[in-house]
Amino acid sequence: MAISASWGLALVLSGCTGSDEESLPTGGALSSSWLERIVKNPDGFGTMIEASREGWSALHRNDWRAAAESGGDPAARAHEELARFYRVLAGLDSEAWARTGTTWKRRGDLPASSLLPWLVGTALSDAGRDEEASMWPSGTAPTEGLAQRKRLHDEVRSGSALAAGLVAGARVVASETAAEGQREFADPWLLRTLAHTEDRLASAVAPLERDLFSGHLSEPRDLPTVAPDPAVDGDACRATVRDLDADLDGWRATAGSAASPEGRQLLSELRLVEGARARALTDLAIAALAAERPSCALAYGQMAIDYESPRVVGVVNSPTLFAVVASAQLHAGRTREALDAIEVLRTDWPEVAGLDETLSTLVVLEGMDRSGDSRE
């Protein structure tokens, strides 16, 4: 694996003789954060990552699969990140199934003999949305293929089978003939199964290793008071990002002037503040989604993205960030825009192919009666 220039720097720094625990002006919310500990003690940082430098490097650039393969603390952290990523995607997937079913049913022409109603009920049931699931057919799988697929998922979730074979066939797990063509349906269980699997692999790690390259800052950030109007709610959440930015700017200024040259270099070369900011905003966006505040989640997600490389996963943009933005878009009624965020993941994460198809069908369904507009 290639080592980035910034990590080369980090490794060089690990051999330097920077002074430990320099006196550093504190910056409020960040005064005891992992960021400050690194800047104060770059040698300690170098020593810590040396044990598993490939893994930490991968975690730093949000390459969780590589980090997971590396073993040790970075692997445990990567499994945690993957579990969270799949959980967000699984929530998005079940919501896409639910909206597809209800939108089509509302139109009045949902074919009674279609597999779709059973798949909608299954997706909702798997998500624990039992009340909604009860509105749809349930019980025995309507085809042997779906029954086999379900059994395989059950085995993977119980730990008696590996998840490896599930992804390849997930884009189409069932199909049926329609009046003018074929309907192909994606796997409604896959993303939740993957979340289960990653959860099992994640385990606790030591305190600094617990927080390194995370969005955990010294003081927990809370969502602002909810506003009933989506635009106002989004604006309120944008204001909290401005507050966070003011804190980060202040901390960076003081840390920058007081830290050792090595600490300053680490800070800028590894884009530590930018990465921590994006992760903190992603955490807030997930909290906002859980609180059913999609406009707020969207504000956090959109303000977290590194617009210099908006279609690339890297130090700032994590896969979960794109999953969160997609989920916020869908819950905000912007189904088409959700596909934009998923598109970033489509090539490197074949797991999202089925979700992409389900969302695509929903986009088409929502626009079924509309006439389009186009301009030069």
Place this chain on the structure above:
Amino acid sequence: MRALSPLLLLLPLAAHAENLRYAEDVAPALIHPLYGSTMAEARANELAFEGLYTDNVELATTPALALSTELAADKLSALVTLRSDVHWHDGQPFTSADVVFTIKAMLDRGTASTEGGRVAWIRDAVAVDEHTVNLTFVRAEGRPEDKLYFKILPKHAFGALPLKRTDAFRTKPIGTGPWALSQFNEDNSITFNKWTSWRNPVGVDQITLREVADKNYQAKLVLYESLEALVRVLPRDLAILQNNRKVELYPYQTNSWWYLGYNNKRPGLSNPAVRRALSGLVDVDSLLAPVGTGARISGPFVPSSPYYNHDVALPEPDADASEKALTAAGYSRGEETWTQGGKPVVLTAVAHQSLESVQEVAINLQSQLQTAGIRLEVQFLDEAAWKQRVWRDHDYDLMLSQWSFDRNEDIREQFHTNGSRNFVSYSNPAVDALLDKARDSTDPYVRKAALRDVHRLIAGDQPMCFLWTLDSYAAMAVKVRNVVVHPFYFFTFAPQWSMK
């Protein structure tokens, strides 16, 4: 009218307390919903005009000038009840006569509006009373309100049908929207004032569209607080704006893609093999590199579209294959250029002069084709010349342009043989049949599959060389609050915006 120098633009205008100033590369020469063809015109129309229905912030259909729609049991007609509390910007009341007039004007072929397709599904419109219209449809409609988004015109501002592009209305528009046109200013800016009789509160008193032809200055104007909004940020300005604490970025989806269109009626270019060969001489990645961040496309949709066919590979430059194809089509490779019938191949490419980065792309394209032995003469056209040469006369060999689509990504007008925006004169009966199938199907899976097939067929026919889609971001001063940007029309939710 004259344009101010960029330096003068940096001087703050006499600031109105609640004046939101935004930049367009070119100020619209007309504000008329039936004749606007650019995104800048669509945005201006969004300020001043309304449809019967519009999007709410969750992009669901919601009444605007209509109150409700009652669909007949056979779904072949509907009664639309209109609001009775709406007045045009000149104070006249809005009535059913305006709705009937607008639909008939759009249906009238003599009006020659490319918007006509948006009412082609309506057979007739009849005023039942002052505030009720009966619409009858060509075929059964499930949710007609989803199609009643087109802007309504005031009957009293026009004479007899058909309407003409040159009607005085184009510079003296009268709408019912939240802002009324105040004036076209000497510096090419356009001022809109809050329409005080609008039915809901409007947070921003005045909106000024400023023409800033040099896109390099637009970001500076925002940073110097001489603009409050940028509709589209240049990729190179993203970092500086993202790091500025007085400005925030808003990504939005326009489903836009660039293309190099071939005139499918021209000798030589009517042959798909020749078009494919020419496309094979274009190194799209090299053209895109200086333009900005974006993604290449292999067909008439952006990669995130439900209709994008990911099984169609992105074409790579292949000079050898192109050479074989051109030779098979009767062209000869001379020492420096390709010839046909003993004459060097010289193609004329046209481009709209206001298209962002177009000169850079065109010059690079010219260089690439020159190297491959094709001489390309490039002409940059202003709006009037573009409409004449491209829209009406189809007088070009190649055209460099872009299309922007709303979230329905309906490409029928661009690629159907009878499409009103099929400026490349493309025709393939199989594509027509699939476009018809997609339009008529009520099954989303069938529609999706049909349009993915359309992608495959069009990519094979290469009526145009498909280039790329660019990321779109708006920039907004932090003092503009409650901002939600509509992914296509931009200003749809602007009445809720406010200025701190």
